[in-house]
Amino acid sequence: MAYAFLRKLERAGPLTDEERIELQNLTLNPRPVSARQDIVTGDAVDRVPLILSGFACRYKVLQAGNRRLVSFALPGDLCSMHDAGTFGRDLRLGALTSCSVVDIPRSRLMELISTYPGISRALWWVTLRELSRAREWIVNDTRPAEKRLAHLLCELLTCLQLIDLANENSFKFPVSQSDVADALGISPVHVNRVLRALRTSGLATWSNQRITILDVQGLKAFGEFDPGYLCFEGCGADMPMPSTQRPLACAS
Amino acid sequence: MAYAFLRKLERAGPLTDEERIELQNLTLNPRPVSARQDIVTGDAVDRVPLILSGFACRYKVLQAGNRRLVSFALPGDLCSMHDAGTFGRDLRLGALTSCSVVDIPRSRLMELISTYPGISRALWWVTLRELSRAREWIVNDTRPAEKRLAHLLCELLTCLQLIDLANENSFKFPVSQSDVADALGISPVHVNRVLRALRTSGLATWSNQRITILDVQGLKAFGEFDPGYLCFEGCGADMPMPSTQRPLACAS
DNA sequence: CGCGGTATTGAGATTAGTCAAGGATTGTGG
DNA sequence: CCACAATCCTTGACTAATCTCAATACCGCG
Numbered sequence: 001m002a003y004a005f006l007r008k009l010e011r012a013g014p015l016t017d018e019e020r021i022e023l024q025n026l027t028l029n030p031r032p033v034s035a036r037q038d039i040v041t042g043d044a045v046d047r048v049p050l051i052l053s054g055f056a057c058r059y060k061v062l063q064a065g066n067r068r069l070v071s072f073a074l075p076g077d078l079c080s081m082h083d084a085g086t087f088g089r090d091l092r093l094g095a096l097t098s099c100s101v102v103d104i105p106r107s108r109l110m111e112l113i114s115t116y117p118g119i120s121r122a123l124w125w126v127t128l129r130e131l132s133r134a135r136e137w138i139v140n141d142t143r144p145a146e147k148r149l150a151h152l153l154c155e156l157l158t159c160l161q162l163i164d165l166a167n168e169n170s171f172k173f174p175v176s177q178s179d180v181a182d183a184l185g186i187s188p189v190h191v192n193r194v195l196r197a198l199r200t201s202g203l204a205t206w207s208n209q210r211i212t213i214l215d216v217q218g219l220k221a222f223g224e225f226d227p228g229y230l231c232f233e234g235c236g237a238d239m240p241m242p243s244t245q246r247p248l249a250c251a252s
Numbered sequence: 253m254a255y256a257f258l259r260k261l262e263r264a265g266p267l268t269d270e271e272r273i274e275l276q277n278l279t280l281n282p283r284p285v286s287a288r289q290d291i292v293t294g295d296a297v298d299r300v301p302l303i304l305s306g307f308a309c310r311y312k313v314l315q316a317g318n319r320r321l322v323s324f325a326l327p328g329d330l331c332s333m334h335d336a337g338t339f340g341r342d343l344r345l346g347a348l349t350s351c352s353v354v355d356i357p358r359s360r361l362m363e364l365i366s367t368y369p370g371i372s373r374a375l376w377w378v379t380l381r382e383l384s385r386a387r388e389w390i391v392n393d394t395r396p397a398e399k400r401l402a403h404l405l406c407e408l409l410t411c412l413q414l415i416d417l418a419n420e421n422s423f424k425f426p427v428s429q430s431d432v433a434d435a436l437g438i439s440p441v442h443v444n445r446v447l448r449a450l451r452t453s454g455l456a457t458w459s460n461q462r463i464t465i466l467d468v469q470g471l472k473a474f475g476e477f478d479p480g481y482l483c484f485e486g487c488g489a490d491m492p493m494p495s496t497q498r499p500l501a502c503a504s
Numbered sequence: 505c506g507c508g509g510t511a512t513t514g515a516g517a518t519t520a521g522t523c524a525a526g527g528a529t530t531g532t533g534g
Numbered sequence: 535c536c537a538c539a540a541t542c543c544t545t546g547a548c549t550a551a552t553c554t555c556a557a558t559a560c561c562g563c564g
Contacts, residue, residue, distance in 0.1 A: 060391045063476050068394040070387040089480055091387065127379065128334050134386035135322040135343065139312045141393040142320040142437040145552075176510065185394040187553055192512060224315050228341055397520070428542065439521050444544060460529095 002027035004076030004163035005050060011162070011232055012125030015118045022112055023119065027052060030100040039093045039101055040080065047103040048081045054099030055175055058091050059182065069183040071133060072096075072156070076163055078126060081109070097174045129231045136229040143224070145186050145194045150223030152184060153204055157213055158227050170212040254279035256328030256415035257302060263414070263484055264377030267370040274364055275371065279304060282352045291345045291353055292332065299355040300333045306351030307427055310343050311434065321435040323385060324348075324408070328415055333361070334379050348427045381483045388481040395476065397438050397446045402475030404436060405456055409465055410479050422464040 002024045009015065009023065030052050033039050039049050039056055056073035058080070070091060073079050079093050095101075113120045133155075140151050156173070160166035177195070181188040198204045203219045205212050213219050254276045261267065261275065282304050285291050291301050291308055308325035310332070322343060325331050331345050347353075365372045385407075392403050408425070412418035429447070433440040450456045455471045457464050465471050 058387070062391070062394065064395075066394065068391050070390045090478065127383065131334070131379065131383045131386060134383060134390060135310070138322045138386060138389050138393065138437075139314070139320050141390065142314065142318065143316075178510085185390075188510095189512085189554080190552060193552090196512085226342065430542080440542090441522080441544085442520055445520090448544085 002052070004074070004165075005052070005078070006076075007163055008076040009119075009122040009126070012122040013118065015122065016116075019116045019118045022116065026050065026104050026108070026112075027102050030102045033095045033099045033101050035095055035098045037095050039095055039099065044103075046106050048106050048109055049079050049093060050102045050104055051075050051077050051079065052100040052102060055096040055173075056099055056101075057094055057096055057179070057183070059094055060091055067182045068185055069179070070137070071130070072159075072183065074159055074163065075165065078104075078123070081123065081126070096176075096179050125231070132229045132231055141185055145184065145190055146197055147223050148184050148186070149180070149191065149194050150198065150203065150219050151225050152180070152223075153198075153211060153213065154220050154223050154225035154227075155230070156211070157216075158225075158230060162232070169214070169216050170210055172209055173206070173211045174209040254304070256326070256417075257304070257330070258328075259415055260328040261371075261374040261378070264374040265370065267374065268368075271368045271370045274368065278302065278356050278360070278364075279354050282354045285347045285351045285353050287347055287350045289347050291347055291351065296355075298358050300358055300361055301331050301345060302354045302356055303327050303329050303331065304352040304354055307348040307425075308345060308351055308353075309348055309431070309435070310345055312343055319434045320437060321431070322389070323382065324411075324435065326411055326415065327417065330356075330375070330378060333375065348431050377483070384481045384483055393437060397436065397442055398449055399475050400436050400438070401432070401443065401446050402450065402455065402471050403477050404432070404475075405450075405463060405465065406472050406475050406477035406479075407482070408463070409468070410477075410482060414484070421466070421468050422462055424461055425458070425463045426461040 005027060006015070006020060006023055015023070027050065033054070033056075039051075051073050053075050056077075056079070057069045058071045058073060059067050059069045061067050073093065080091070109123075113123060136155075140148050143151065157166050157169070157171060160171045161168075165171055176188075177191045178188040181191045184191065186194075195204075195206055198219075199206075201222075203213070203215050203222060205214065219225070257279060258267070258272060258275055267275070279302065285306070285308075291303075303325050305327050308329075308331070309321045310323045310325060311319050311321045313319050325345065332343070361375075365375060388407075392400050395403065409418050409421070409423060412423045413420075417423055429443045430440040433443045436443065438446075447456075447458055450471075451458075453474075455465070455467050455474060457466065471477070
């Protein structure tokens with residue numbers, strides 16, 4: 001179950017066996033969360049949720065009553081780690097499908113960060129990646145709906161491939177069109193229409209909870225998708241990093 | 253000139269006199285950048301730009317040729333500190349007005365982070381704040397244009413007040429409506445129309461490069477502006493922080 | 505089989521974009 | 535200090551994108 005988590009963190013840079021084991025130990029005793037439920041209820045700032053399986057999202061409910069997702073949370077994603085407390089208090093974390101979640105004590109995470117440079121670096125990387133992705137979503141919001149959806153599908157494909165939840169050109173996606181609408185900031189009806197347009201163009205299809213990209217290169221080009229913002233290259237060897245004990249160093 | 257910079261960083265938590273002096277020393281020898289010019293040209297990853305005066309922005313140019321801002325950079329803002337290198341390579345930093353900028357050697361910043369816990373914490377805070385703001389911009393993108401602009405004006409007022417560039421209800425804003433359009437993801441013409449609507453509603457005016465909020469409470473309510481996402485409360489005393497030497501601790 | 509949620513489609517309303525023109529403002533050089 | 539150029543602002547008319555409402559079809563599940 002910890003596979004996706006480790007797989008993802010190792011993108012930041014190599015982990016030692018010891019670090020891997022410590023991280024793996026964090027993933028014991030998961031709890032189920034059923035679809036459409038909030039994963040964090042109340043002000044549980046002392047625990048950091050880690051998604052082990054299922055699709056979740058960070059979101060906010062606007063005054064008009066509509067919801068806007070600011071990011072998806074996929075298996076292996078550590079959520080609201082740095083933005084609980086005074087940060088991101090207004091954002092909620094909800095399960096889109098039924099999920100398996102582990103609540104990691106924040107203090108335990110702190111210990112690991114203080115002890116293991118690799119873990120410190122990895123968690124730094126997670127945060128910077130979030131920032132990069134958030135900004136890409138802002139940019140994506142200025143594209144027309146069709147490109148916007150194309151871009152999102154490419155992002156999902158790429159991120160799910162990383163954790164072996166997608167093959168070369170398709171992935172299971174048991175999420176409603178309404179959820180995607182809230183992720184894109186457009187209406188559910190329009191999602192449906194745009195989806196048809198992509199199907200008609202021979203770019204992608206979505207049926208039986210499975211999204212299939214018929215023309216991967218074509219969809220990426222159309223959606224102006226450049227995976228650079230996903231920071232899969234990790235912190236990079238060219239980055240100045242005076243000491244792995246200093247998380248900031250990793251990214252600066 | 254370092255006033256805004258220090259003022260801002262101290263929001264994360266108190267700095268010692270020594271830390272303050274070190275930070276102040278970073279702001280020597282600024283260079284001018286004229287309006288409409290990129291502040292960082294080429295791949296100058298070894299230097300971190302700090303805006304001392306003027307309005308700048310992080311932005312990206314889309315395939316269609318239009319530009320989208322992902323954030324403003326105001327006096328005192330340290331830019332692309334953590335997202336240069338592999339992070340945010342596709343984002344550019346441009347001056348909206350003529351600016352005064354200092355290029356801080358990245359290595360020097362690293363030294364300070366490793367040496368001073370207060371500085372380490374402050375720079376961590378800067379990053380998390382950026383994330384929080386980016387997500388708020390995503391949310392704002394789903395509001396209708398009028399509310400979107402209202403929200404932005406509230407954000408600007410609040411952020412500029414912090415560095416004494418705004419009084420109770422107005423601030424100088426020598427930026428074009430086109431720039432605001434790119435920040436909101438709407439057309440310049442529509443910005444103008446929406447502006448008129450706000451004026452007609454008696455909420456705000458913009459003339460002579462000065463934005464005046466006629467009804468601060470009204471505009472905030474209309475734009476659904478809640479300053480929580482700006483993280484002005486800093487890292488908070490309630491946050492677990494095992495050691496100030498560990499930047500991650502501050503925010504987690 | 506029937507029910508509830510979801511998907512799909514159409515028609516009309518609304519929001520926002522584009523194009524175009526004229527007016528205002530700013531900056532510059534004589 | 536003025537004239538000019540350039541940019542920016544403002545507005546109107548039209549177009550395009552998207553939303554809302556509503557009806558129907560589909561699907562999984564009990």
